[in-house]
Each structure stands twice: as C-alpha cells, then as structure tokens.
Amino acid sequence: MFSIDDPAESQHPSPLLSSITQSAPALPWEVIETAIDLCSGDNATLCALALTCSQLHPRSLLVLFTNVDIHSQKQLKQLYDAVQAKPHLQPVVKSLSFSWDDVSPFPLLSILPGLRDVTFKRISSVIRDDSQLPLLTIRDASFQTETIFLRFLSAFPNIENFTCERLSSQSHTPLGDLHLPCRPKLRALNNALLTYPAHRALLTVPGGPVLNVRSTISWSDEIRRLFRPFGEKWAMAEDVRSSCKPGHDSGITALVISSDGRWVATASEDSIIILWDARETCISQEWFAHNGEVWDLAFSPDGRRLASAGDDGTVAIWDISGSSRQVATLEGHPASVIDCTWSSDGRYIASQDTDSLVRLWDGQTFQPLPLDGANKTTYVKPLFSPDSQWLLFHERRGCGVWNVVSRTYLALRLQLEGKNKYPITAAFNPSSTNVAVGYDNGIIRVWDLANSGEPLLLQAYEPLWVRDVAFSPGGQLLLSASDDKTIKVWDARTGGLVQSLEGHEDQVRTACFSPCGKYIASASDDSTVRVWRTSDGSCLATLSDHGSWVEYVAFTPDGTMLWSAVHNGTVLGRRLKDIIPDDTRIVD
Known part of the structure; x- marks a missing residue:
C-alpha cells in the first residue's frame, strides 16, 4: 500500500x-x-x-x-x-x-x-x-x-470546512449531519467573543453526536485552535452532562498527582500516558510511552518530570515542563517493569519488575546505584519513607528497610504463620517512624523503626486480602481497605478499632485520607466512589457514574479536588465542594 x-x-x-x-x-x-x-x-x-x-x-x-x-x-x-x-x-x-x-x-x-x-x-x-x-x-x-x-x-487539524452526511453507528442510530462553518465566520465570532466581559466558556452542542472525545482532542481544544486569540485568553470546558467520559481506551494501570497539585497523570494498557490539568479536569497532553503496557507512574518532587514503568523492561523519564519529551531511559531489568517511585527529595528512583527484582537509580543523573547489604527483591511496590531515608523491602520470609544514606539494612522482626502470608500493600506514616504492611490473610503489621521489635498486629479481615493501607496526615490513624467490602480506621499507636465504614457492595480496592484528615475516599468494585466523614464514619456521598469497577481514587494536595480512575479507561476529576456541598466542614 x-x-x-x-x-x-x-x-x-x-x-x-x-x-x-x-x-x-x-x-x-x-x-x-x-x-x-x-x-x-x-x-x-x-x-x-x-x-x-x-x-x-x-x-x-x-x-x-x-x-x-x-x-x-x-x-x-x-x-x-x-x-x-x-x-x-x-x-x-x-x-x-x-x-x-x-x-x-x-x-x-x-x-x-x-x-x-x-x-x-x-x-x-x-x-x-x-x-x-x-x-x-x-x-x-x-x-x-x-x-x-x-x-x-x-486526523484533520487544518480543515476549514467540514461536512458530515448520513453517518450512522453500528447500533443503527443516526448521527445526523454536522457542518463546521468556514474560517471567515470563525474570525467574526472570534472578534465578537473577545469583547465579551466573561473569560470562561462552557461548550454545549445540542442534538447530533456528543462532541467530546476519549483519548484525543476535545471540542475545547478545537475551539482554542480555531478561535485565536480568544482560545488563549479564555478558559473553556465541555458540558459534561452531555459528554462521554474522557480517558484511555484500555484499563487504567496508574493514577498519580504532582506534589504541587497542578497535574494528574494516568497510564494504561493502551501504551499511552495522559497528563491532565488537575483543576480544569481536561487533557493537557498525551503520548505513546512504551512498546506495550505502561504499568506505573511517578512524579518528580518538583512536578517537572514523570517516570513511567513499561512492559518493555524500561523506566522512561519524561520532561513535562513543556511538550512531553523523553530525557532518559533506565535499562537493566530482565523483565517487564511494573512499579516505579521517586523519593521526596528527588535524589532517588526505585523500580521493580515482574521477577520482584528492585533497582535503585540516581534521580538526577539517572545512573544505576548499588543496593549493597539490602535484599534485592520485594513483593510489595518499592516505597520510600517521606523523609527519603528508608526504602522498604518485603520478601516472603523477611522484611526490612534500607537506609539510602548510610547504605545499611535494618531487618524488621517478622514471624509469618498460616498458608496465606504474602504482603500486598504498605505505607509509611508522615514522620517516617512507622511502617504498616497489609497481607493476603487479613493481617496488618505496624513496625516502629526506632526499635524494630515485635510489630503491632491487627487482625483486620481474616482470611481476606488487605488491599490498601494509609496513615492519616497527622499519623494518629491508620485506615485499611479489604475484600470484605469495608474500610476500617485504627488507632495507629494502640491498634484499637476506631471506625468500620460499611456501605460498599463489593471489595474495596483503595482508600485514602483527605489532606486535612477530615474525609476518607474509597474506591470499590461496585463501580462507586464513596466519601466518608472521618470523625463519625458517616457516608457523605456516593458517586455511582463510573460504569465499571474503580481502580484508583486520590485527593489533590490542597484537598479541593477528588480524582478517580476506572477499569474501563474513564478518568474523572471533581471538586470536593460539588460532591459534598452541604457539609459545613469543607474549606473552599
């Protein structure tokens, strides 16, 4: 051809x-x-x-x-x-x-x-x-x-006159006729809009096809291109009440938010990374990242770079300060890379492949670094402590933290019993003094790194998986999400049960505290996201418009936005004040 x-x-x-x-x-x-x-x-x-x-x-x-x-x-x-x-x-x-x-x-x-x-x-x-x-x-x-x-x-960014006639979908629903006016009319409209006092436009298209696209340009992007300088001066968004939900063409594999709250990045099995404007909830950039699936993402602390873990056995480093540009490729894993993480001081990157092998990289030069004295494999995602001092390792028979500064390994006391004893999820507390690990037999262990003695043992959901654990911003509380359809809130010091949040109709995949600590968001296989009040465990909102099980949920660092990612590729961002407008405790 x-x-x-x-x-x-x-x-x-x-x-x-x-x-x-x-x-x-x-x-x-x-x-x-x-x-x-x-x-x-x-x-x-x-x-x-x-x-x-x-x-x-x-x-x-x-x-x-x-x-x-x-x-x-x-x-x-x-x-x-x-x-x-x-x-x-x-x-x-x-x-x-x-x-x-x-x-x-x-x-x-x-x-x-x-x-x-x-x-x-x-x-x-x-x-x-x-x-x-x-x-x-x-x-x-x-x-x-x-x-x-x-x-x-x-596919046609330069057309001036676009006419569609007698189009139909396979469901035999006619899409109608669509005609975009020629450029002189656009210029006239552009000049008229520039004189209008408002600087924000909500685009709606009555009748015919819904003019919003999954994984490509949306009508707001097209209007910005056609109406210059109007498109540069105004902020625009689609009317989501009549739009299809934007996102990926395949299952979501990662959702991360930059520390400054400006960007949300999502990855998928479709080999594409999408960078979202966290506040405008629109696509900013998207690009092909790997030959094969993209399994994980991690922002640099300054939010200017993004690391991606790929099925091709590499970690790619992207400069996103302008148009996305690959600046480094971290090679050396013998298998597909499924996890990556960036330390909070920006000095280190850790990655893990499907053989559970962990590699450490310099976060500035992107050169490999030795892991002398540390276990080289882990069954949980590599995890740096918030102060960037510790890197967690957990094999089947051993658990410990490696000091990335002194290059010494601290073994944590561990006694595993029963048939099911694989680590599933882990989290450090904000002060980096404690680490919690959830297992596939419903157990949660919490270690104090100062003495590395016997851990605090929580019997959460015997014998079901603990899917997620997270400390509250102050470190006093620990939440856990499980296959038993509940979220439990624990006293992180004593191990006492504080609240059991019930209402989901299927397993809970992930949960997190809001930055202020007053709210908890949870994502479930029942296709919903729920928002709870931490103090009394009441459910404030149930978001039921996802259409499939929800893989990820996360608050922006300022607590004003809640983002969720769905198995079917949909990504949604919402303002918290729109989710729970009647709750007097929310701060604008």
Missing part, C-alpha cells in the same frame, strides 16, 4: 529530496524515481534501497511514508517515534490504514497535517477526503461508536 500521491511530483526532485541530497545523481532523476516507484508496496525492497545508496534513500523514504499500513501497536509506536524525531516527515504521510480493534492510533493522527485518507479497518466504510483539503466531506459512513467518529476529527 505504498505509492506516490501526485505523479507530477515524480518528474523533478521534491523539496524533501533536494534538502537531503544536493550532489548531482549518477543516474537521471527520472530513472531513480521510476525504479523506486515500481517497488511501491514492497516495504522490504524499499528499505533495502534506502539503506543501499544515499541517492536512493530520499525517494525510498518518501514512498515508504506516503501511504502507511499499521498492523500492530509496535508498528504504531515506531511510526510515532519516527515522525516525532524527524518532524519533516509529518506532512509526508498522506494515507494511514489501521485496525481500530487492535490499535489505538492517538495521539499520532493529530500530528500528521498532510493526512488525506484514513482507513478504519473493521468499520464498514473507508473514510476518504472527497475534496482537496482544507475541505473535507464524509458521506454514508458507519462507525462502531460515536466516540470513534469523533476521534476521526483529530
């Missing part, structure tokens, strides 16, 4: 050819181009020609990139990396074909300004540009879902 779009261009060297090769060819250009054109569709031969001779290389490259057929996620990532590394190739791509069921093509489509023909395999119609860009018409096309139709829009 490789050809030259415009035969006229083959009569003389293209600008791309001229910019790469300035010397006179040994053969006439017509001979060179004809020979290469005859190989169109034979990728192996075109690659061989590109590597054989410098005079054959430019034309071969041009033919290879003009019409591209994607067969796998790996090929998609390779193409994305290639056009990012060589931006002059981005306008070369004219035709792109892929299988929607197997490949999630975003954000690739939005960076190909020359794209004219996109084929969605396994969708009944081939979508093509019937007129020359910037005019685009789509007729009699059937899409699997409305969301897929809306994703298509981002």
Whole structure:
C-alpha cells in the first residue's frame, strides 16, 4: 500500500529530496524515481534501497511514508517515534490504514497535517477526503461508536470546512449531519467573543453526536485552535452532562498527582500516558510511552518530570515542563517493569519488575546505584519513607528497610504463620517512624523503626486480602481497605478499632485520607466512589457514574479536588465542594 500521491511530483526532485541530497545523481532523476516507484508496496525492497545508496534513500523514504499500513501497536509506536524525531516527515504521510480493534492510533493522527485518507479497518466504510483539503466531506459512513467518529476529527487539524452526511453507528442510530462553518465566520465570532466581559466558556452542542472525545482532542481544544486569540485568553470546558467520559481506551494501570497539585497523570494498557490539568479536569497532553503496557507512574518532587514503568523492561523519564519529551531511559531489568517511585527529595528512583527484582537509580543523573547489604527483591511496590531515608523491602520470609544514606539494612522482626502470608500493600506514616504492611490473610503489621521489635498486629479481615493501607496526615490513624467490602480506621499507636465504614457492595480496592484528615475516599468494585466523614464514619456521598469497577481514587494536595480512575479507561476529576456541598466542614 505504498505509492506516490501526485505523479507530477515524480518528474523533478521534491523539496524533501533536494534538502537531503544536493550532489548531482549518477543516474537521471527520472530513472531513480521510476525504479523506486515500481517497488511501491514492497516495504522490504524499499528499505533495502534506502539503506543501499544515499541517492536512493530520499525517494525510498518518501514512498515508504506516503501511504502507511499499521498492523500492530509496535508498528504504531515506531511510526510515532519516527515522525516525532524527524518532524519533516509529518506532512509526508498522506494515507494511514489501521485496525481500530487492535490499535489505538492517538495521539499520532493529530500530528500528521498532510493526512488525506484514513482507513478504519473493521468499520464498514473507508473514510476518504472527497475534496482537496482544507475541505473535507464524509458521506454514508458507519462507525462502531460515536466516540470513534469523533476521534476521526483529530486526523484533520487544518480543515476549514467540514461536512458530515448520513453517518450512522453500528447500533443503527443516526448521527445526523454536522457542518463546521468556514474560517471567515470563525474570525467574526472570534472578534465578537473577545469583547465579551466573561473569560470562561462552557461548550454545549445540542442534538447530533456528543462532541467530546476519549483519548484525543476535545471540542475545547478545537475551539482554542480555531478561535485565536480568544482560545488563549479564555478558559473553556465541555458540558459534561452531555459528554462521554474522557480517558484511555484500555484499563487504567496508574493514577498519580504532582506534589504541587497542578497535574494528574494516568497510564494504561493502551501504551499511552495522559497528563491532565488537575483543576480544569481536561487533557493537557498525551503520548505513546512504551512498546506495550505502561504499568506505573511517578512524579518528580518538583512536578517537572514523570517516570513511567513499561512492559518493555524500561523506566522512561519524561520532561513535562513543556511538550512531553523523553530525557532518559533506565535499562537493566530482565523483565517487564511494573512499579516505579521517586523519593521526596528527588535524589532517588526505585523500580521493580515482574521477577520482584528492585533497582535503585540516581534521580538526577539517572545512573544505576548499588543496593549493597539490602535484599534485592520485594513483593510489595518499592516505597520510600517521606523523609527519603528508608526504602522498604518485603520478601516472603523477611522484611526490612534500607537506609539510602548510610547504605545499611535494618531487618524488621517478622514471624509469618498460616498458608496465606504474602504482603500486598504498605505505607509509611508522615514522620517516617512507622511502617504498616497489609497481607493476603487479613493481617496488618505496624513496625516502629526506632526499635524494630515485635510489630503491632491487627487482625483486620481474616482470611481476606488487605488491599490498601494509609496513615492519616497527622499519623494518629491508620485506615485499611479489604475484600470484605469495608474500610476500617485504627488507632495507629494502640491498634484499637476506631471506625468500620460499611456501605460498599463489593471489595474495596483503595482508600485514602483527605489532606486535612477530615474525609476518607474509597474506591470499590461496585463501580462507586464513596466519601466518608472521618470523625463519625458517616457516608457523605456516593458517586455511582463510573460504569465499571474503580481502580484508583486520590485527593489533590490542597484537598479541593477528588480524582478517580476506572477499569474501563474513564478518568474523572471533581471538586470536593460539588460532591459534598452541604457539609459545613469543607474549606473552599
């Protein structure tokens, strides 16, 4: 599926050819181009020609990139990396074909300004540009879902007049007709809006398809692009009452919030990282991060960098201060990397692979560091203490903390009994003096690091898993979430049970305190998030619009926002004052 779009261009060297090769060819250009054109569709031969001779290389490259057929996620990532590394190739791509069921093509489509023909395999119609860009018409096309139709829009960032006629989804629900006005009308509207005193717009689209896209540009992004400088001056958001929920195309594997509360980052099995504006609850950036799933994320303390753990066995370091840019790759794990964490002082990064092997890295130079005297494996996610002094290790038969400053290992007394005794989750208290570990037999152990003696033993949920543990901001309380559908609140010093929060109808995956300590949020397999009052254990709100089990829930550092991530890829951010507006204890 490789050809030259415009035969006229083959009569003389293209600008791309001229910019790469300035010397006179040994053969006439017509001979060179004809020979290469005859190989169109034979990728192996075109690659061989590109590597054989410098005079054959430019034309071969041009033919290879003009019409591209994607067969796998790996090929998609390779193409994305290639056009990012060589931006002059981005306008070369004219035709792109892929299988929607197997490949999630975003954000690739939005960076190909020359794209004219996109084929969605396994969708009944081939979508093509019937007129020359910037005019685009789509007729009699059937899409699997409305969301897929809306994703298509981002493939054409330069159109001025876009008309859709007789579109339908596989459910046979007509999507109606949609017409975007030409640019002169947009300019007039832009000038009018700039004179309006308000500086915030809520976008709604009555009737027809819902104009909001999962994993790609939204209408607020499109309006910002079309209405300049209005889009730069105003803050805009979609009307979520009529929008599909934004997020990933596959299951969520991580949700983290930067320490300054500016950013939320999510990762997924779709190989994509999405960076969200934490306060505007909209997508800021998204990019392909790894060949395969992205299993974990960690922000640097200053919020300018993001670490990602990938199925390809690497940890990638991204600079997110501007457009996302990979600045380092941490290699050395023999298996898929499933966890990563950054110390609060920014000096260290720890990562763990599927073989439970832990590696330590310099957080500034990204070079590997030795773990002399420490266990090299752990069954729980690598965890730094808040003061960055300790790194927790827990194997099946041993538990301890490694002092990253003195490089000494402190073994913690541990006696495991019974058949089920694997560590599942762990947390340090805010003062870094205690560490709690939850197990798959319902036990919670709390160690005092000052004496490393017998731990405080809590029998929480025999014999069910303890899914999560977390200390309150002051360190006096410890909460635990379990498969028995409850959240329990304990006195962290005595081990006494303070509250048992009941109401979920399925296992509770995670729970956390708000930064002020007055609230607890919990996420469950019953597809809900609940917000509780810590003091009396009352349930203040139940959020039931997730559509699948909820994997993650977290407050922003200032406590004003609550974010949740769902197994189906949905990510939601809400203002706490909108969730519990009648609670007098909430602080704006």
